[in-house]
Amino acid sequence: MDQGRIEETVVEMARAARTASRQLAALPGSVKDRVLLRTAERLQEERDYIGRKNELDLAAGREKGLSAAMLDRLALTDKVIDSMVQGLREVAALPDPVGEVDDMKRRPSGIVVGRMRVPLGVVGMIYESRPNVTIDAAALCLKSGNAILLRGGSEALHSNLALASIVQDVLREEGVDPAVIQVIPTTDRQAVNVMLAQEEYLDVIIPRGGEGLIRFVAETSRIPVLKHYKGVCHVYMDADADIDMGVRIVMNGKTQRPGVCNALEGLLVHRDIAETFLPVVAAELRKAGVELRGCKRSCIIVPDMVPASESDWGTEFLDLIMVVRVVDDMDEAMAYIQQYGSQHTETIVTRSYFNGQRFLREVDASAVMINASTRFNDGGQFGLGAEIGISTTKLHAYGPMGLKELTTRKFIVYGEGEVRS
Amino acid sequence: MDQGRIEETVVEMARAARTASRQLAALPGSVKDRVLLRTAERLQEERDYIGRKNELDLAAGREKGLSAAMLDRLALTDKVIDSMVQGLREVAALPDPVGEVDDMKRRPSGIVVGRMRVPLGVVGMIYESRPNVTIDAAALCLKSGNAILLRGGSEALHSNLALASIVQDVLREEGVDPAVIQVIPTTDRQAVNVMLAQEEYLDVIIPRGGEGLIRFVAETSRIPVLKHYKGVCHVYMDADADIDMGVRIVMNGKTQRPGVCNALEGLLVHRDIAETFLPVVAAELRKAGVELRGCKRSCIIVPDMVPASESDWGTEFLDLIMVVRVVDDMDEAMAYIQQYGSQHTETIVTRSYFNGQRFLREVDASAVMINASTRFNDGGQFGLGAEIGISTTKLHAYGPMGLKELTTRKFIVYGEGEVRS
Numbered sequence: 075m076d077q078g079r080i081e082e083t084v085v086e087m088a089r090a091a092r093t094a095s096r097q098l099a100a101l102p103g104s105v106k107d108r109v110l111l112r113t114a115e116r117l118q119e120e121r122d123y124i125g126r127k128n129e130l131d132l133a134a135g136r137e138k139g140l141s142a143a144m145l146d147r148l149a150l151t152d153k154v155i156d157s158m159v160q161g162l163r164e165v166a167a168l169p170d171p172v173g174e175v176d177d178m179k180r181r182p183s184g185i186v187v188g189r190m191r192v193p194l195g196v197v198g199m200i201y202e203s204r205p206n207v208t209i210d211a212a213a214l215c216l217k218s219g220n221a222i223l224l225r226g227g228s229e230a231l232h233s234n235l236a237l238a239s240i241v242q243d244v245l246r247e248e249g250v251d252p253a254v255i256q257v258i259p260t261t262d263r264q265a266v267n268v269m270l271a272q273e274e275y276l277d278v279i280i281p282r283g284g285e286g287l288i289r290f291v292a293e294t295s296r297i298p299v300l301k302h303y304k305g306v307c308h309v310y311m312d313a314d315a316d317i318d319m320g321v322r323i324v325m326n327g328k329t330q331r332p333g334v335c336n337a338l339e340g341l342l343v344h345r346d347i348a349e350t351f352l353p354v355v356a357a358e359l360r361k362a363g364v365e366l367r368g369c370k371r372s373c374i375i376v377p378d379m380v381p382a383s384e385s386d387w388g389t390e391f392l393d394l395i396m397v398v399r400v401v402d403d404m405d406e407a408m409a410y411i412q413q414y415g416s417q418h419t420e421t422i423v424t425r426s427y428f429n430g431q432r433f434l435r436e437v438d439a440s441a442v443m444i445n446a447s448t449r450f451n452d453g454g455q456f457g458l459g460a461e462i463g464i465s466t467t468k469l470h471a472y473g474p475m476g477l478k479e480l481t482t483r484k485f486i487v488y489g490e491g492e493v494r495s
Numbered sequence: 496m497d498q499g500r501i502e503e504t505v506v507e508m509a510r511a512a513r514t515a516s517r518q519l520a521a522l523p524g525s526v527k528d529r530v531l532l533r534t535a536e537r538l539q540e541e542r543d544y545i546g547r548k549n550e551l552d553l554a555a556g557r558e559k560g561l562s563a564a565m566l567d568r569l570a571l572t573d574k575v576i577d578s579m580v581q582g583l584r585e586v587a588a589l590p591d592p593v594g595e596v597d598d599m600k601r602r603p604s605g606i607v608v609g610r611m612r613v614p615l616g617v618v619g620m621i622y623e624s625r626p627n628v629t630i631d632a633a634a635l636c637l638k639s640g641n642a643i644l645l646r647g648g649s650e651a652l653h654s655n656l657a658l659a660s661i662v663q664d665v666l667r668e669e670g671v672d673p674a675v676i677q678v679i680p681t682t683d684r685q686a687v688n689v690m691l692a693q694e695e696y697l698d699v700i701i702p703r704g705g706e707g708l709i710r711f712v713a714e715t716s717r718i719p720v721l722k723h724y725k726g727v728c729h730v731y732m733d734a735d736a737d738i739d740m741g742v743r744i745v746m747n748g749k750t751q752r753p754g755v756c757n758a759l760e761g762l763l764v765h766r767d768i769a770e771t772f773l774p775v776v777a778a779e780l781r782k783a784g785v786e787l788r789g790c791k792r793s794c795i796i797v798p799d800m801v802p803a804s805e806s807d808w809g810t811e812f813l814d815l816i817m818v819v820r821v822v823d824d825m826d827e828a829m830a831y832i833q834q835y836g837s838q839h840t841e842t843i844v845t846r847s848y849f850n851g852q853r854f855l856r857e858v859d860a861s862a863v864m865i866n867a868s869t870r871f872n873d874g875g876q877f878g879l880g881a882e883i884g885i886s887t888t889k890l891h892a893y894g895p896m897g898l899k900e901l902t903t904r905k906f907i908v909y910g911e912g913e914v915r916s
Binding site: 099173187192293322434439440442449469471473483494 | 604615746747871912
């Protein structure tokens with residue numbers, strides 16, 4: 075497509091999404107759930123079709139020399155399809171957030187005021203590689219009454235279009251405007267720029283991917299962006315902490331799934347416990363293949379630790395690497411977290427009631443924990459049902475974003491002829 | 496100041512605000528309330544000082560040939576000071592939103608998850624003329640634990656600086672970092688551009704003023720903006736509506752305070768009631784000096800109505816002018832509101848249970864009302880205590896923004912050593 079044609083296409087899709095969003099906002103929950111469940115069935119029936127389209131992307135990926143890890147993320151295996159099916163059913167089973175009314179109060183003037191939950195309108199989603207995001211995001215948006223305009227990674231285009239077309243078929247069968255979910259059908263980067271300028275038609279942009287993508291979107295977009303930059307999460311081991319609990323929480327945070335945003339990247343240890351705790355946890359981490367990069371004091375206690383360089387502090391390794399620092403007290407730990415953390419997830423391991431309460435109150439992060447693994451910062455684990463991302467900035471949402479975070483609340487007023495005096 | 500000096504000053508102030516915001520976030524409510532109440536006292540004691548500084552602005556304004564209305568808005572009369580004092584006391588009396596915890600739930604993993612309300616951090620406020628906004632905004636930000644960086648209208652600079660210095664004196668007396676509230680001490684426009692680029696230090700920008708200012712801020716800012724573009728509010732008079740109630744609601748909406756955003760700008764009348772209702776309401780409006788601009792059908796029923804031109808529909812007159820249109824049914828009224836409304840406030844006057852419910856559900860506006868004046872869309876009237884503005888976009892807040900809308904919620908987790916399996 076030439077540039078003019080791309081602009082025209084994207085603007086037209088955004089406009090169609092806005093129109094479709096109006097019908098969707100008023101749709102009863104039963105219809106939305108039927109679409110979700112029917113899509114789950116159709117994904118299973120259409121495994122061959124999905125496989126053929128996915129193979130086009132995989133073949134092109136091999137041609138381009140994508141890494142095995144990249145190809146793995148791209149592949150719509152039976153297991154991935156099963157998980158999309160499962161996800162659709164789980165979202166269908168969640169309560170409909172739209173139309174929920176609360177805070178109803180009678181005011182002195184006589185009017186009764188409340189707040190009704192309504193969809194945001196149209197969500198623009200920009201993401202990389204994994205094509206299953208197409209279905210996961212579409213399910214959450216549909217359930218929360220939002221139309222969605224998707225721009226996936228160029229290497230997954232055929233897969234994304236195939237998945238969206240299955241949802242669109244189901245929407246048509248149920249009498250719903252298929253523009254409720256659309257995938258932008260070009261890999262040209264210009265399409266992203268056009269998309270980010272459609273503030274008339276799009277209400278929010280959710281980027282998912284590397285920090286570079288998210289910064290680009292945040293700086294370019296004229297539409298509000300829900301951002302999740304990175305997860306540089308820490309555990310602070312307090313002076314009196316339980317050693318075994320500390321080891322368990324550190325091991326889980328660092329090794330259970332090192333490539334995700336709620337994995338642990340740094341360990342802060344109170345000096346009073348450092349000599350007892352560090353050798354034990356270091357031995358366990360070493361067994362699991364974790365490389366430790368420590369401050370001077372840590373390296374004296376655990377001599378085979380690599381001395382950390384300045385650039386290691388605050389790095390999101392997403393790998394079996396972790397920094398370690400011995401601190402004089404909790405204030406130093408909190409100051410470190412403020413300087414090097416990413417406002418994602420921070421945990422204190424402590425026996426002290428007072429230190430726990432203070433840590434919860436004073437640490438600024440989307441999730442602050444006492445005696446629990448950072449790996450719990452997740453929509454499912456927190457009881458939101460499913461998540462469309464984790465916000466590490468404070469406007470609109472802070473932390474995992476579920477169905478409610480894809481809605482807003484308008485004020486409703488029941489009057490009997492009241493006027494303002 | 497030269498451009499380099501301006502940039503340096505604004506960046507330094509933003510950085511100081513960020514530092515001060517950390518102390519403020521952890522401050523007990525009793526200290527915040529003491530600052531508010533002591534500021535109220537000091538404003539009364541310092542009437543002479545405030546008057547002298549305000550006179551500098553007024554004299555410059557007269558020199559520049561500002562209109563009487565502009566000078567009026569600029570004047571810090573005893574009445575205006577009394578209202579600031581009253582506002583400070585009211586905000587002090589509101590419950591502290593910071594630290595409020597709700598939605599605590601034990602999850603299947605054993606962790607207990609809840610959400611704790613925390614300040615946004617640093618609010619940047621850009622506003623025009625009225626210097627009392629300096630105190631009103633500072634009070635709401637202080638109470639909600641946010642530092643505030645203020646950029647007022649250039650014609651009010653001396654007044655704004657004087658008011659801020661009074662709050663800063665009180666903050667110092669109470670041992671609080673005075674950078675919690677700062678007024679940018681230059682009238683150079685460049686300062687606004689610098690301010691809007693401080694995404695590292697500022698969390699949100701709230702512009703208050705004309706549509707031009709707000710559009711400029713929204714398009715320039717790299718920081719999220721809470722926007723209130725304009726208020727084009729309507730009353731839809733349903734087929735079976737009570738005539739007297741309709742007249743009362745229209746008169747209140749249009750004439751009680753025509754220059755504000757929740758004033759009425761358009762009247763939609765079902766054709767079945769047009770011939771009975773329009774002559775009555777038109778006579779009342781005429782008595783109040785309101786000019787009516789009508790569609791063809793309205794002009795036939797009320798012959799002295801001015802025919803509306805295309806540009807009248809959707810105009811925010813902020814004056815004793817209103818458009819009138821006869822519609823065939825509620826669908827046409829809702830389609831009109833969607834096309835010409837500004838998502839601010841929309842009211843239906845009806846006896847029909849079903850039409851009322853459908854209007855509430857389907858109309859997209861920050862406040863949707865049945866049988867009540869649009870003038871009620873206000874933080875005080877809705878029970879939020881006080882408001883810092885009205886958001887007409889959906890991210891973060893939709894409608895009047897009170898103390899809670901100046902906060903966000905982080906997740907907190909109480910664990911006993913749980914890890915993720």
